[in-house]
Amino acid sequence: MLSPADFFRLTFFPIIGTHVTSIIKYSPKIIGEILNIVHNAVFLLDAENRILFANSQMEKMFKADIKQLIGLEFDELFMPDDRAIMVPNILKITKEKQEFECETMLRCLDGSSFFGLMCCAFFQWEGGGLIATTIHDITKMKSIERMLKHSEHEAFLGHMLNDISHHIRNPVLVIAGMAKRLRQKETTQKYVEIISDESLRLEKLLDTLNDFIVLPRPELKLVSMAELVEAVEQRVKPFIEEYGIAWKCKCPRNILVNKILVDLSLLLKAIEAVVVNAGESYTENQENKPVTFQLIETFEPSWPYAIKIIDEGCGINADYLSSVTSHFFTKKRKHIGMGLTFAQRIIDEQDGELTIDSFEGEGTSVTFFLKKERRRPIRTKKM
Numbered sequence: 520m521l522s523p524a525d526f527f528r529l530t531f532f533p534i535i536g537t538h539v540t541s542i543i544k545y546s547p548k549i550i551g552e553i554l555n556i557v558h559n560a561v562f563l564l565d566a567e568n569r570i571l572f573a574n575s576q577m578e579k580m581f582k583a584d585i586k587q588l589i590g591l592e593f594d595e596l597f598m599p600d601d602r603a604i605m606v607p608n609i610l611k612i613t614k615e616k617q618e619f620e621c622e623t624m625l626r627c628l629d630g631s632s633f634f635g636l637m638c639c640a641f642f643q644w645e646g647g648g649l650i651a652t653t654i655h656d657i658t659k660m661k662s663i664e665r666m667l668k669h670s671e672h673e674a675f676l677g678h679m680l681n682d683i684s685h686h687i688r689n690p691v692l693v694i695a696g697m698a699k700r701l702r703q704k705e706t707t708q709k710y711v712e713i714i715s716d717e718s719l720r721l722e723k724l725l726d727t728l729n730d731f732i733v734l735p736r737p738e739l740k741l742v743s744m745a746e747l748v749e750a751v752e753q754r755v756k757p758f759i760e761e762y763g764i765a766w767k768c769k770c771p772r773n774i775l776v777n778k779i780l781v782d783l784s785l786l787l788k789a790i791e792a793v794v795v796n797a798g799e800s801y802t803e804n805q806e807n808k809p810v811t812f813q814l815i816e817t818f819e820p821s822w823p824y825a826i827k828i829i830d831e832g833c834g835i836n837a838d839y840l841s842s843v844t845s846h847f848f849t850k851k852r853k854h855i856g857m858g859l860t861f862a863q864r865i866i867d868e869q870d871g872e873l874t875i876d877s878f879e880g881e882g883t884s885v886t887f888f889l890k891k892e893r894r895r896p897i898r899t900k901k902m
Contacts, residue, residue, distance in 0.1 A: 560635075560654040566647035568593040568610060580635075580656055583628035598624050598632065604901050613639040613650055622657065634658045687724065690717040727855050731846075734861070737782035737869050741891075744814055744824075745775040747783065751812065754787045755794045759810075762798030767811040774816050779824050779889045781869055786887075789865040792858035793828045793885045799851065800832025800883060808832075822872060822888035829884045835877035843875060862887075 560577035562570050573588040581588065581596065594606040601623065613619040618640045625635045636655040641648055697714045748770050759766050794810060801808040813827040835843060842848045844863040849856030859875075866873045866887050877883035 560652075562588070562652055564593055564650040564652065566649075568650075571649070577654070580633070580654065581625075581627045582631065587628055595628075596625055598626050607901060609637075609639065610650070613641050614648065617641050625654065634661050687721065690721045690724075693717045694721075724855055727857050731857060731861065731864075734864065735785070737785050737865070739780050739782055739869065741778040742781055742783050743776060743778050744770065747779070747781075747786075748775070748812075748814070750783060750787055751790055754791055758791070758794050758798055762795075762801070763808055764794075764798050765807060765809045767809060768813075769811060770814040771816070774814055774824070777816075777824070777891070779891050781889060782865075785865045786869070789862035789887065790826065790828065792862045796858055796885075797828060797830035797832065797883070800830050800834070817888065819888075821890070823891050824889050826887040826889065827884060828886075829882065831882040834879040834881050834883055835875070836879050840875065840877060844873070859885075 558576060560574065560580040562573040562577055565571045570588050570591045570593070573585060575585075577588060578585055593610070594602040597606055605623070609619055609621070618638070620636070620638045622634065622636050624632055625637075626632050633656050636657050637652060638654075639650055639652045641650050694714050694717050697710045697717075700710055748768065752766075752768065755766070758764065797810045798808065809831055811827075811829040813829070815825040815827055817823055817825050839848075839850065844859045845856075846860045847856045848860075862885075863873050870890055872888040874886045874888070875883065876886075
């Protein structure tokens, strides 16, 4: 199936490019009628980036009369925040690479807006060049995407619910068995302790599940690296003392002034989970328990900064590495297995990425890749 840009280029560009004079002289009405049949907004920009031609679908899409559209500057179709940087970038890329495609929010002339797939193509014309553009309204498609994402989340919770019943059933059966023995007057301290332990385990499980289910959606804000480091050290201080961790912080001064886009309170929760895992990776009587916290500038456009937490503990068996962020996965006795599940969800919902590198007997490195800007570079940096 051809994209709107391919359809326009393959159908009309050969005609326009080789028979411009004859089309203008003999058949402008025919071309106009054909373009009005297309179920996308189609328009031409002149050398001054003003609308030279617009089809009837553009009138409907932008809620404007054709007289209002002809002569309108290209940037008037965009939201005010995108006019200074994004629009010049689109024009520049289109002229240099001959074509460009992007999804963007567009402004109707009545003040409303919609989400559109914009395809631009450049061709030479007398005295410069013209840009032909098609726009497809994808507002409904984006709404469906959000619904699918919500459905995936619901499916995940449904799958999790099945696992919950299994994890709750086990301690309940143990408690019931011990209670039965107590009724038979086989009362011993051992049975009381088992009931107490299983009750506490069940209580911890329910508390953890409640925390996971009510985990709020992230409210992203720009936070300086210096503020992040200070908040992290305050948050992990109790765990450093509890596990006897030898804490090391490696943060280059030159990036401490930079900012990342995060929900700090949720990010701290994810970091806490990893630090606790790091502390538990050492044996109780081990003297040296180093855990290193690093801030890294990756120079990657998608995730320019990263947080790395490194321990030198027991490490993770290669067979289990792909499962460690799954809910209820644990190889430790009396553990729920939800710490890294929390971390994974928090980072995912902040448009980041979590990676884990580990070698059994050598230690583990957990990395959070983070954004500094949700907007694409085309919207934030002039090209």
